[in-house]
Amino acid sequence: MPEVLAMDFAEEIETEPAIVLEDLVFARGGRRLVDRLSMTLGPAGVTALMGPNGAGKSLTLRLIAGLIEPDRGQVRFAGGDPAPQEMALVFQKPVLLRRSVRANLDHALKTYGVPRRERAGRLAELLALGQLESLAERPARVLSGGEQQRVAMVRALVAGPRYLLLDEPTVSLDPQATAAIEALVSRAVADGARVILVTHDRGQAQRLADDIRFLHKGRLVEAASAARFFRAPQSAEARAYLAGELLL
Template identity: 45%
Template sequence: MSRSCLPLTLDKVSFVASGTALLSDLSLTIAPMRRLIVMGANGAGKSVLLRLCHGLLDPSSGRRIWANGEARAQQQAMVFQRPVLLRRSVAANLDYPLAVAGLSRAARRARVEQTLARFGLERISDQPARQLSGGQQQRLALARAWSVSPQILFLDEPTAALDPYATRVIEEMILQFAEEGITIMMSTHDLGQARRLAQDVAFLHRGQLLEHRPAAEFLEAPQTREARAFLSGDLIW
């Protein structure tokens, strides 16, 4: 294993698309072994921030700095609101990122079996992934993310399309991942979920980072008017 890619630092990062600034002048350090929840209203820039950290987007200005100096860290993964599973079996979906990473056939098989066992997916390993229920699909997406041994896992509103039971299952998985030492950076607009999962909160408003503090402090005593309004459920524009 190479040395840790964390912390990840964003230095005065902006992201502009078609003339609109979706993120402006944002500086943020993502500390290792923490669960960071990104909060904010729809359109605040949560998704863009996660994609930018993950490397799917590049900053229009400013810098994204991994601690080990890589341009794009190898040991990271992302789970989307709607997981895109390949039109293949559950096992083949787990195999895919390992094959992309260049693992040998034997190593892949071992890792896939380990992952199937770890998440109780053995029974459905041959089933077409797209046939699974929404909750199961998201579970598989998390298992796939876990299988590549990420140091940091980005999750973009992973439970927004799920029912309460499936949401619980996913949240438990995320907490387990964190206990295993995986750094979590996740967006949500669900306050209850933030209370259950967050150690730190980053609050975005119109592409600007207004607060970045330990969760307890933020949730009890938000310092900005926008955050207070958001937490009390008021619409602010």
């Protein structure tokens, strides 16, 4: 089994971790797609999950979110399992309701129990946050990919989530749309969200992430601060991935 390299954030781990993954196994068809995965995520900031296609990043995110159950092991949160409104997810392909942008956001506010008298004000704030004012009355599903993703991100922030899980949120977006999403992520972090970001975009990881967990074949191969990971990756797998080589 590969050694986990470069545990150079002992400081963070000494403080109360926000999330602990303990020996997670998720198997299908006799294959361990997530294989004895353990990691500790500190109380604040952005962790990027990186690794080649099929490494198990999305599955790991889904295990953390509780959308799938591990065959073995567990995910523990500081302060116990989060309530639904404390955790928000944004996927590569946003799933929006077949109604206007405004109605999508209003629906989210209703879902989280924001009283009617506060909703108009909150709606205005959310539209401004996502620079969505001019799109407010448009049907959400006919917006461009980047516009839809902005709606999905703003919707994810409605309840002020403690945990924000993002699975390749800017893939296929242009640089401007990517910057808009990244600004929303930074805003969420400033508001106290703990972010876990799956990305293949090295620049994005360097801009947003404090630390990196590199996965390969369902296993954690390397864990390091972002600065260290990109400057001097320790594992042969991470070096090959960053060099753009196909990892088998």
